[in-house]
Amino acid sequence: MKNCVPIIEVNEENFYDVLFAMKSAIADSSFVAIDCELTGLGDRRKLNYPEIDLRYKYTAEIAKSFAIISVGLSCFTCTSVSDVEVGEENGEAERLRSQDYIVQTFNILTLCSDDFSVEVKAHKFLLSHGFDFNELYAKGHQYYRGCDQEGCDTPSIRELFSTILEHRKPLIIHNGLVDLMFLYQSFYSDLPKKPESFAADLEDMFPHGVYDTKYICEFHESLPATYLEYLYKKMQLKNALRRRTGDWHVRVQFPPYPQNLKNIDWQPYQDVLLYNSGTDDDGLDICENFALHGWCPNLNKCANSHDINKIVQCLQPTIYDEGDGYRTTTTFVGSLTQIISHATSKHENTPQLVRKTRNENGTEAAGPPAKKNKVLRKNTVETKTTNGVHIEPKEKQSEDIQGAGGHTAGFDAFMTGFLFATHVANHGTMTSKDDLFSANNLGLAEHVNKIYLMGKNFPFLIRTGTYASMSHNHITKISKIRNELQPEGNSLT
Numbered sequence: 131m132k133n134c135v136p137i138i139e140v141n142e143e144n145f146y147d148v149l150f151a152m153k154s155a156i157a158d159s160s161f162v163a164i165d166c167e168l169t170g171l172g173d174r175r176k177l178n179y180p181e182i183d184l185r186y187k188y189t190a191e192i193a194k195s196f197a198i199i200s201v202g203l204s205c206f207t208c209t210s211v212s213d214v215e216v217g218e219e220n221g222e223a224e225r226l227r228s229q230d231y232i233v234q235t236f237n238i239l240t241l242c243s244d245d246f247s248v249e250v251k252a253h254k255f256l257l258s259h260g261f262d263f264n265e266l267y268a269k270g271h272q273y274y275r276g277c278d279q280e281g282c283d284t285p286s287i288r289e290l291f292s293t294i295l296e297h298r299k300p301l302i303i304h305n306g307l308v309d310l311m312f313l314y315q316s317f318y319s320d321l322p323k324k325p326e327s328f329a330a331d332l333e334d335m336f337p338h339g340v341y342d343t344k345y346i347c348e349f350h351e352s353l354p355a356t357y358l359e360y361l362y363k364k365m366q367l368k369n370a371l372r373r374r375t376g377d378w379h380v381r382v383q384f385p386p387y388p389q390n391l392k393n394i395d396w397q398p399y400q401d402v403l404l405y406n407s408g409t410d411d412d413g414l415d416i417c418e419n420f421a422l423h424g425w426c427p428n429l430n431k432c433a434n435s436h437d438i439n440k441i442v443q444c445l446q447p448t449i450y451d452e453g454d455g456y457r458t459t460t461t462f463v464g465s466l467t468q469i470i471s472h473a474t475s476k477h478e479n480t481p482q483l484v485r486k487t488r489n490e491n492g493t494e495a496a497g498p499p500a501k502k503n504k505v506l507r508k509n510t511v512e513t514k515t516t517n518g519v520h521i522e523p524k525e526k527q528s529e530d531i532q533g534a535g536g537h538t539a540g541f542d543a544f545m546t547g548f549l550f551a552t553h554v555a556n557h558g559t560m561t562s563k564d565d566l567f568s569a570n571n572l573g574l575a576e577h578v579n580k581i582y583l584m585g586k587n588f589p590f591l592i593r594t595g596t597y598a599s600m601s602h603n604h605i606t607k608i609s610k611i612r613n614e615l616q617p618e619g620n621s622l623t
C-alpha cells in the first residue's frame with residue numbers, strides 16, 4: 131500500500147507461523163529497534179529519583195509488578211550504500227548518496243501469565259489510542275517473567291529476544307532505560323540487584339552496542355523537542371532535504387507483502403512530507419505544551435492545534451526567496467518558545483508567504499536572534515520525493531488506515547529505527563552495506579551505550595565499571611544462548 135509501512139500483527143494465534151520470519155528478520159538485520167507498551171510505570175517521582183541507585187531499584191520493582199502488553203520490533207537491513215552521479219534531462223549531473231534499507235516490522239501482543247498490576251492512567255491512555263484490551267486477554271502471546279523455567283521449552287518471545295543476543299545485533303531504543311529493564315526482567319532473567327551489574331550485563335549482551343535515540347538527539351543535536359514522533363518527522367524532512375542536496379540520506383523499502391494479507395497493519399509514514407500548510411491548515415495556533423512534550427493536559431479539549439505535522443513544519447518555517455522564486459526552508463535553533471512565537475507570528479501575519487531579506491553580504495537577515503541559518507536548495511513540499519519514492523499530492527488517508535493514530539509499539543519501533551538510520555547517514559562514514567555495524571565504523575563512538583536519564587545532564591552508561599561484575603544469572607544464560615545453540619542457520623528448527 132502506497133506510502134504506508136506494513137506492520138505485522140503477531141499474537142497467540144499466529145506466533146508460531148511468524149516466528150521463523152521474525153528470527154530470520156533479526157538474523158539478517160543490520161540493527162533492530164524495539165519499543166514496549168507497558169501496563170504502567172507506578173510513581174513517577176520514584177521513577178525519576180535523583181539518585182540513580184534508587185531509581186534503578188524502584189524501576190526493577192516496577193518491572194516485576196507491571197507487564198509488557200506489546201513489543202514493537204523493527205529490523206533494518208542495509209541492502210546498499212550508493213554514491214553515484216545521476217544524469218538529469220537538462221544534462222546536469224546530480225549526486226546521489228544513499229544508504230538503503232529493507233525494513234520488517236512486527237507488533238507482538240504479549241500477555242504476562244504471572245499476576246501483574248495495571249495503572250488506570252496507562253490503561254485509559256492506551257484505550258484512547260485504540261489499544262484493544264479484550265484482544266490482549268484473548269490473543270496475547272503468553273510469557274512468564276524472570277529466569278528460565280524448567281520444562282518451558284516451547285517457542286516463545288523469550289526465545290525471540292535471545293535471537294537478538296545470539297546474533298549480536300545492535301539494539302536501538304528511544305528513552306529506553308525502562309524498556310531495557312522490562313525486556314531483561316520479562317524475557318531474559320531476574321534483574322541484578324545493582325545498576326552496575328545491569329550495565330555490565332548489557333555490555334556483554336550487546337557487544338555491538340545499544341543506542342538511545344533520545345540521548346543522541348538531546349545531547350548531539352540542537353533540536354527544540356526530543357519526543358519520538360517529533361524527531362521522526364523532523365528527521366524525515368531533514369532526510370528528504372539531504373537527498374535533494376546530494377548528501378548522505380536514508381531510503382527505506384518494505385517486503386512486497388500482499389495488500390490484503392490478514393494481520394498486516396498498514397500505517398501511513400510519510401504524512402509530514404505530504405502535509406501542505408496551504409490546504410491542510412486548521413487555522414489554529416500551535417499548542418506549546420504539545421509541541422514541546424508530545425502531549426497536552428487538555429487532551430482533545432485543547433483550543434490549540436496538536437497536529438504534529440503542522441508543529442514540525444511550523445518549527446521549520448518556509449520562506450520565499452525573491453531571487454530564484456523557489457520556496458526554500460530555513461532551519462534555526464532557539465528556545466521552543468522563541469521558535470513557536472516566531473512560527474506562529476509568521477503564520478498569523480503572512481500565512482503562506484514570508485519574505486526573506488538579504489544584507490549586503492548576501493547572508494540572510496530575517497529570523498530569530500539565536501538562529502543558525504542555512505539556506506536550502508529549491509523545492510516544494512508537495513511534489514517531491516523522499517526515500518527514493520515519488521510522492522503524489524496528498525490523498526486523504528481513511529480513518530481505518532490511520533488506525534490507532536500510529537501509536538503502536540510496532541510503529542514506534544519503526545520510527546526509532548528510522549531515526550537511528552538517519553543519524554548513521556548524517557555521519558556518512560558507512561561506505562558499504564557489508565561494513566560491520568560497529569560504533570567505530572558508523573562514526574558513533576561518542577553515541578553508543580549511553581542511555582537517556584530523565585532530568586539528568588549525563589546518561590546511564592552501559593559498561594563494566596572498575597568495581598562492577600556481570601551477574602551470575604546473565605553469565606549462565608548468555609553462555610546457554612551463544613554456546614549451546616546450534617550453529618547459525620540451523621538454529622531455527
Ligand SMILES: [Zn+2]
Nearest residue numbers: 417420426432
Ligand atoms: Zn494542547
